[in-house]
Amino acid sequence: MPLTLEPSSASIVLLAASQCFTVFSTMMPDRTEIRDADPSNEGMAGDMRHGEIVSSLLTLAFGTFLSYLTKSSLPIWIGAASCITMITTYEVTRLRVAP
Secondary structure (H helix, E strand, C coil): CCCCCCHHHHHHHHHHHHHHHHHHHHHCCCHHHHHHCCCCCHHHHHHHHHHHHHHHHHHHHHHHHHHHHHCCCHHHHHHHHHHHHHHHHHHHHHHCCCC
């Protein structure tokens, strides 16, 4: 079965992904703050973890809602993949060693 994306599915996918990026950018500290912070700063790490958890829960809840409305599992999978991408981005930014 070929993987096809109908125009209505494409808009739902974009909605799920953009919602994830919006929630993460709203709930998380700015990436420049994270990059400039000391990697051993447990306060920043705690703030990040709280933001990651809340953002992920909101994104997955929204993806579940879209999946229920569309009767498709695609929005929840896109939401999960977007969460993994955003969490990875923030964690790599936090642990990056400045030259």
